[in-house]
Amino acid sequence: MTTRTETDSLGPVQVPADAYWGAQTQRAIANFPISGLRMPSRFIRALVLIKRAAAQVNLDMGLLDEKRARAIMQAADEIAGALSSADETLRERWLSQFPVDIFQTGSATSTNMNVNEVLAGRANELLAGSRGGKNPVHPNDHVNKGQSSNDIIPTALHVAALEALETDLLPALRVLHQALCRKAQAFDDVVKIGRTHLMDAVPLRLGQEFSGYASQLEHAVARAERLRQHLGELALGGTAVGTGLNADPEFPPHADDGFRAGYRLRRRHHRRRHAGPL
Amino acid sequence: MQGHFELNVFKPLIAYNLLLAMHILSTGCRAFAEKCLAGLEANRARCGELLEKSLMLCTALTPAIGYDAAAKLAQEAYRTGKTVRQLATEKNLLPKEELDRLLDVRGMTK
Numbered sequence: 571m572t573t574r575t576e577t578d579s580l581g582p583v584q585v586p587a588d589a590y591w592g593a594q595t596q597r598a599i600a601n602f603p604i605s606g607l608r609m610p611s612r613f614i615r616a617l618v619l620i621k622r623a624a625a626q627v628n629l630d631m632g633l634l635d636e637k638r639a640r641a642i643m644q645a646a647d648e649i650a651g652a653l654s655s656a657d658e659t660l661r662e663r664w665l666s667q668f669p670v671d672i673f674q675t676g677s678a679t680s681t682n683m684n685v686n687e688v689l690a691g692r693a694n695e696l697l698a699g700s701r702g703g704k705n706p707v708h709p710n711d712h713v714n715k716g717q718s719s720n721d722i723i724p725t726a727l728h729v730a731a732l733e734a735l736e737t738d739l740l741p742a743l744r745v746l747h748q749a750l751c752r753k754a755q756a757f758d759d760v761v762k763i764g765r766t767h768l769m770d771a772v773p774l775r776l777g778q779e780f781s782g783y784a785s786q787l788e789h790a791v792a793r794a795e796r797l798r799q800h801l802g803e804l805a806l807g808g809t810a811v812g813t814g815l816n817a818d819p820e821f822p823p824h825a826d827d828g829f830r831a832g833y834r835l836r837r838r839h840h841r842r843r844h845a846g847p848l
Numbered sequence: 849m850q851g852h853f854e855l856n857v858f859k860p861l862i863a864y865n866l867l868l869a870m871h872i873l874s875t876g877c878r879a880f881a882e883k884c885l886a887g888l889e890a891n892r893a894r895c896g897e898l899l900e901k902s903l904m905l906c907t908a909l910t911p912a913i914g915y916d917a918a919a920k921l922a923q924e925a926y927r928t929g930k931t932v933r934q935l936a937t938e939k940n941l942l943p944k945e946e947l948d949r950l951l952d953v954r955g956m957t958k
Binding site: 607609610612613672673674675676677678681720723724726727730731734735738739741742743745746748749750753756757760761762763770771772773774775776778811 | 854855856857858859860861862863864866867868870871873874875876877878880881882885886888890892895896898899902903904907908953954956957
């Protein structure tokens with residue numbers, strides 16, 4: 571396998587020549603050969619879109635020059651587009667650039683660096699004609715600017731879950747609810763023996779039984795809908811411990827707005843960067 | 849999943865498991881609704897048969913004949929394999945009209 575040399579603070583690392591990732595991703599591949607399971611594409615895509623919003627805000631605020639910011643955004647658009655594409659070959663081509671095992675650094679820093687390196691690697695290819703590296707776009711200094719694994723990973727998790735909720739789970743629960751409602755009506759005239767603990771109890775109509783199942787689904791939908799409110803709270807801008815160190819004070823609100831716009835999420839005015847479990 | 853060491857150490861696993869579970873639940877709901885529920889029919893004859901044979905019908909007779917007599921009727925029905933309605937009719941426990949009214953299973957579901 572042809573390789574190229576990438577470096578990080580620990581020294582040089584050999585990376586496959588055709589890979590977009592860099593030294594830290596390669597070290598994570600070597601350090602975590604645990605399950606063979608990889609991060610889901612919906613989660614990676616959310617991270618890529620956070621990086622895109624961050625580049626835009628850093629550009630607007632004069633923290634990142636136009637050339638680098640545009641290259642990061644173009645790379646992010648290409649990759650985010652590919653990850654949600656119906657074209658499986660295209661999807662797989664970019665998903666294969668995120669090979670880090672799910673059993674990795676507990677904060678998913680390896681995945682964050684993987685995304686930083688791939689975006690920088692593609693941006694550098696766009697700007698300098700050679701894949702990977704740190705020039706002119708640096709994975710940490712430019713792609714990760716104003717961010718930390720500890721704010722963007724929870725943010726990506728919330729948004730990916732919210733997207734899964736809106737596009738997959740809620741519609742599916744409603745389909746099931748409707749199907750049960752239809753049967754509750756269709757079976758309303760069928761009298762059967764009602765049972766408790768599998769023992770004959772007293773009669774009920776089959777439609778009544780199905781209306782109970784439908785009611786369960788109605789509650790499930792309501793519970794899932796309530797999650798929106800909690801998932802809509804984003805940690806973006808808090809950096810490592812929620813205090814926002816190394817992020818410009820104006821970065822969090824703008825990055826938050828920009829990122830939400832990409833996902834068509836409503837803005838929440840109470841941002842809680844020090845959050846506990848539900 | 850706890851925040852040991854001031855930071856939850858299972859973030860990547862949470863992401864993986866949560867999104868996988870949501871995916872499975874979504875596809876599972878749809879598959880169940882489309883491939884099972886949509887074509888589900890009631891076996892009306894079997895529902896009626898199980899109802900008529902059920903010893904619990906004696907429960908509906910308790911207001912008229914009392915708990916003990918109803919329990920005896922159920923035990924005898926179990927032993928002989930006869931239905932509650934058959935036995936109650938044979939023993940002439942109640943006028944036919946009242947028996948039919950008490951054993952109206954549809955009425956019991958209102």
